[in-house]
Amino acid sequence: MSVNxxxxxxxxxxxxxxxxxxxxxxxxxWCGYCRRLAPAVERLEAEIGSKVTVAKADIDELPEIARQYxxxxxxxxILFQDGKEADRVVNPPSQDAVEEWLKTNQVI
Amino acid sequence: xxxDIYDVAVIGGGPGGYTAALxxxxxxxSVLVLEKMSPGGQMAxxxxxxxxxxxxxxxxxxxxxxxMQRQAERFGAETxxxxxxxxxxxxxxxxxxxxxxxxxxxxxxxxxxxSPREIGLPEEPSLRGRGVAYCATCDGMMYRDKTVVVVGGxxxxxxxxxxxxxxxxxxxxxxxxxxxxxxKVYLEPLKNSSxxxxxxxxxxxxxxxKKVTGVVVEDKKxxxxxxxxxxxxAAIGRIPDTKLFIGQTELDSQGYILADETTRTNLPGxxxxxxxxxxxxxxxxxxxxxxxxxxxxxxxxxx
Numbered sequence: 001m002s003v004n005x006x007x008x009x010x011x012x013x014x015x016x017x018x019x020x021x022x023x024x025x026x027x028x029x030w031c032g033y034c035r036r037l038a039p040a041v042e043r044l045e046a047e048i049g050s051k052v053t054v055a056k057a058d059i060d061e062l063p064e065i066a067r068q069y070x071x072x073x074x075x076x077x078i079l080f081q082d083g084k085e086a087d088r089v090v091n092p093p094s095q096d097a098v099e100e101w102l103k104t105n106q107v108i
Numbered sequence: 109x110x111x112d113i114y115d116v117a118v119i120g121g122g123p124g125g126y127t128a129a130l131x132x133x134x135x136x137x138s139v140l141v142l143e144k145m146s147p148g149g150q151m152a153x154x155x156x157x158x159x160x161x162x163x164x165x166x167x168x169x170x171x172x173x174x175x176m177q178r179q180a181e182r183f184g185a186e187t188x189x190x191x192x193x194x195x196x197x198x199x200x201x202x203x204x205x206x207x208x209x210x211x212x213x214x215x216x217x218x219x220x221x222x223s224p225r226e227i228g229l230p231e232e233p234s235l236r237g238r239g240v241a242y243c244a245t246c247d248g249m250m251y252r253d254k255t256v257v258v259v260g261g262x263x264x265x266x267x268x269x270x271x272x273x274x275x276x277x278x279x280x281x282x283x284x285x286x287x288x289x290x291x292k293v294y295l296e297p298l299k300n301s302s303x304x305x306x307x308x309x310x311x312x313x314x315x316x317x318k319k320v321t322g323v324v325v326e327d328k329k330x331x332x333x334x335x336x337x338x339x340x341x342a343a344i345g346r347i348p349d350t351k352l353f354i355g356q357t358e359l360d361s362q363g364y365i366l367a368d369e370t371t372r373t374n375l376p377g378x379x380x381x382x383x384x385x386x387x388x389x390x391x392x393x394x395x396x397x398x399x400x401x402x403x404x405x406x407x408x409x410x411x
Contacts, residue, residue, distance in 0.1 A: 028249070030155070030249060031246050031247070031249075032152065032153030032154065032155065032169070032170070032243060032245060032246040033153055033243065033246050033247075034246075035146075035152065035153075035170045036145050036146045036148070036152045036153060036170070037145065037146070038146070039145075039146040040145050040146060040189065043189060072237075072238070072250055072319065073237035073238070073241070073247060073250060074247075074250070076237075090236070090237035091236075091237055093144065093145070094144035094145050094191050095144065095145055095189050095190075095191075096144065096190060096191040096207040097191075099207075
């Protein structure tokens with residue numbers, strides 16, 4: 001299973017208007033830590049995809065959105081709920097840290 | 109985790125850990141690798157590994173990590189993506205507590221590697237990701253056309269400063285001594301670069317509002333000055349990830365696990381491989397070598 005890559009025109013419908021909470025992984029292909037996180041995000045999708053939508057946003061493809069959410073370090077995971085940013089985590093050190101972050105936010 | 113007791117549990121999925129797993133699995137032992145994120149360890153954030161033999165054009169570090177994982181798994185090694193929270197290595201059957209339950213094994217390979225050393229300023233952790241960074245090739249592009257300060261004087265500081273000088277508007281290199289300890293491949297290009305050196309100085313404070321706005325450096329005479337910058341890259345070495353093993357295996361004064369070329373620690377059935385072990389050269393190839401050696405002595409121990 002691979003994580004849905006958001007297209008520019010679909011951020012509104014797929015993230016902001018989503019019924020389910022959405023975790024967006026802001027990343028870029030040249031970012032080493034992003035690549036380390038990517039498999040963990042994919043496993044997360046496989047494990048908790050029923051409760052949370054997992055998506056990724058390449059900041060080079062979506063510069064306006066990256067600017068809007070003031071992404072200045074990647075990887076940054078943002079949890080969107082009801083069309084708004086609920087919380088974010090920058091460069092989490094482990095898959096477990098991501099899961100704990102989602103538990104703290106009571107989405108899993 | 110399919111078994112009640114594994115022959116071998118490997119803590120850490122870098123080149124040392126997965127080579128140990130490969131060799132142990134090929135010897136017919138049951139092996140479980142415990143990895144917190146994804147394979148490759150520190151190597152995974154390196155875009156090109158040019159000094160691992162067999163890849164004449166270099167190889168992407170992340171890809172090499174995945175290859176090592178798949179290779180070990182081809183011979184039956186398993187991977188579990190969990191955090192290790194505690195270990196008891198002193199018994200015959202070793203116990204490892206993880207974020208997803210307990211693992212038991214007859215032998216354990218400690219392959220937890222090392223992490224970037226922090227400058228050690230109180231404001232530093234909260235500024236991580238808001239201007240404080242530890243990996244130029246990872247985060248450098250965020251500072252395109254901006255001003256950054258690199259801290260350190262070794263090979264990684266030199267490489268980071270050079271790399272950033274190609275992207276950033278201005279790069280300062282702050283070092284506490286008056287010469288670099290970097291190898292020749294960096295020194296000549298650095299001399300010809302736009303990098304400005306600030307010798308005999310240490311960063312005493314990171315200035316910030318929401319993000320980093322500058323640093324205060326102090327020279328040996330105690331004179332302080334401010335440098336305005338958008339980012340601070342710390343390249344002042346690494347520290348071994350051995351907190352979990354304090355009170356169990358013997359560590360040296362720097363925190364590395366004491367083990368000789370056999371990779372055997374002071375505890376029977378416990379082996380240390382890769383960057384986490386006391387050793388003269390920390391490289392992908394020497395980590396892999398440790399993994400193979402560990403397997404040899406694990407077989408002997410379990411026989």
